[in-house]
Amino acid sequence: MPKLELTSVNIGCKLANTLMKISHLKFQSCFIWSDSEVTIARIRSDKCQDPYVRNRVKEIRDSAFPIMYVSSRENPADLLSRGCDIKVLLASSLWKYGPDWLISGDYPPQKEYLVDMSLNVSVNEMIAEPVNVMPPP
Known part of the structure; x- marks a missing residue:
């Protein structure tokens, strides 16, 4: 891995x-x-x-x-690798936009x-x- x-x-x-x-x-x-x-x-x-x-x-x-x-919990790719349901995925702001800090710059x-x-x-x-x-x- x-x-x-x-x-x-x-x-x-x-x-x-x-x-x-x-x-x-x-x-x-x-x-x-x-x-x-x-x-x-x-x-x-x-x-x-x-x-x-x-x-x-x-x-x-x-x-x-x-x-x-x-962290894994803030990594959008991990939603898929952990078997996220498609409805949950489509509603997820993490999936659509990434973690909040990515836009705010507060890394x-x-x-x-x-x-x-x-x-x-x-x-x-x-x-x-x-x-x-x-x-x-």
Whole structure:
């Protein structure tokens, strides 16, 4: 399972990179969110890992997107993976819009051990500014 989570983050980074390149929008910033603490720890770790993991970690790091932790209960994708009824899913604001803090910019606190210390910023500085999408001029 952890390799699937790692692959998901890798695909998310590739997708975000592609969207930022082809979009006519200007992005102030972009975060990749994961509810897998194991995956985030693997990305942050410099320990020797098997080739599959090492190659994906390199691609994720090369993308330069901050990988942020989101709890499973605030992760819209988990509604489906936990077998949510379709009527409940369609009525869910979490499914339609994401967690409330995503729009407000009041991001959840990050666990210190999941933050990449090589960034030379504190957790609060890392999430202090909301993600804004600016329309083209």
